[in-house]
């Protein structure tokens with residue numbers, strides 16, 4: 321006798337209860353019902369920037385301009401803060417104004433207090449960064465990582481940030497890259513964008529263990545080329561994939577390096593090459609006469625047999 | 631300690647395991663002891679962590695307070711204790727580490743778990759807070775009663791002397807945030823748990839206020855009849871008053887509502903539910919707890935030791951099912967995490 325669980329939505333749907341009655345119980349006031357409150361003065365030393373903010377650089381000139389305008393006409397808009405401890409506040413919005421006040425050697429700043437959860441703070445910090453043109457994907461990914469803990473799931477994090485889920489996973493891909501890539505990104509965060517990072521992660525993940533070392537060495541090479549501007553970042557994953565394919569097909573990828581060209585005067589007529597597959601001698605058609613070809617074959621044969629008997 | 635375990639089917643559900651039973655059994659070390667065939671809260675936690683590829687011994691307690699669910703209504707007999715105890719045992723059986731705090735001098739939560747407060751030596755939350763504020767020595771771990779093995783379900787019990795807390799609070803400055811301060815000062819202890827549940831008294835007093843002011847969202851337990859809904863009025867003015875008084879310091883208390891005691895052949899409870907959903911469309915939990923005899927059988931009058939939640943006593947009943955569903959939805963609603971691990 322399985323009984324269906326009773327749910328509010330089920331009862332409304334089946335018409336057993338109504339959800340549009342007029343008579344209603346007293347409302348619980350929402351957070352926004354308290355907005356537009358009067359500003360209070362808070363000592364500057366009790367205020368800290370949003371801890372989820374990854375980095376903040378304000379051009380000095382901009383701050384000075386703002387400070388000048390504050391001296392002249394005062395602060396038009398109080399900054400928004402939340403209270404975190406007895407005597408501690410964090411900025412929700414208005415870090416520039418806060419810095420300008422500091423420059424002016426003021427001791428207090430007008431604040432409006434809002435309540436914000438850690439997740440709210442995180443979202444505000446990131447949303448601001450993502451909309452800033454000058455932040456790289458790598459830096460954004462770092463700030464997302466920093467705040468990830470505040471959310472019960474990746475889905476809710478993506479929702480809060482207004483990202484597509486797939487796009488968020490691309491940001492997360494940076495984490496899966498080898499240390500030497502991260503080191504480079506630390507000094508040059510623009511080296512790889514999230515799409516390239518995700519592609520590299522995908523290729524590395526599907527590389528079989530025996531080819532892993534090799535894949536990494538290709539990646540090192542590719543990064544050098546990338547830094548020199550000789551390859552596009554979107555091609556790196558592809559390059560690794562191709563080289564692995566060649567390797568497994570048994571081709572020697574370093575063929576060119578150990579290939580010695582054969583010349584008559586200055587004209588290339590063939591090559592001599594040494595690879596894991598063996599020794600290859602190639603001489604272009606028409607260079608040797610039939611007679612010389614026969615002699616060469618003979619010499620090789622004799623040479624081979626002499627090495628065996630030695 | 632209560633030797634409570636659930637059978638395979640529920641254990642699989644609680645673990646969130648989709649494979650077959652043999653695969654599920656393989657997750658556990660062979661059992662030779664008395665509770666073979668059943669799975670304890672600790673077993674399920676281990677299984678969930680194993681499935682996530684996490685070595686439980688490497689887990690660190692978070693230095694952060696877990697979500698707090700405070701079961702509240704400005705009226706007695708609406709099911710606060712029933713729901714608090716019920717979801718506590720369910721959440722624990724889902725593998726979360728749960729701490730319950732009995733915040734009612736009537737100590738019915740303490741009784742629900744078979745503890746006779748009249749004969750046992752009890753250190754309640756009021757006493758702990760008082761000692762903390764007077765800078766006297768106290769030991770929370772000592773006051774806590776382990777109910778499920780592995781600290782999966784712990785209780786800070788209460789007794790009638792908890793009523794005295796209010797007269798002490800009268801003289802304390804910033805008394806609304808006394809409990810919050812106590813939690814923050816003992817974050818090492820409270821941070822071990824994945825969720826804290828509070829069973830509050832019906833009164834609107836300094837203790838119930840302090841217990842609310844540590845929360846982000848209380849769980850209002852509404853009994854489905856007109857008379858009981860009037861208590862919603864009292865609760866709303868209580869909550870609005872606190873929010874009015876402290877919003878400037880960034881405080882805001884929200885409310886989530888669960889309806890209890892639904893009976894399909896009783897029309898006043900349908901009217902009451904209609905009123906609730908019309909008044910608070912975005913605050914209602916979707917699970918409705920039915921009126922069920924199983925709930926009434928939870929407490930044994932003369933044999934406390936035989937008392938227990940509906941999940942422990944009749945795990946396959948409709949009543950237990952409703953509690954399980956409610957607990958599941960609260961994991962999401964309150965963002966409860968497995969030792970700080972986000973389970974996607």
Ligand SMILES: Nc1ncnc2c1ncn2[C@@H]1O[C@H](COP(=O)(O)OP(=O)(O)O)[C@@H](O)[C@H]1O
Nearest residue numbers: 706707708709710711712891920921922925926
């Ligand atoms: N859904 C329900 N169906 C039947 N009886 C219930 C239900 N919920 C609670 N009860 C019973 O109602 C009484 C009061 O419940 P309790 O949880 O102690 O309320 P409170 O803590 O709000 O005072 C108890 O005897 C309990 O067993």
Ligand SMILES: [Mg+2]
Nearest residue numbers: 710711734738
């Ligand atoms: Mg009670």
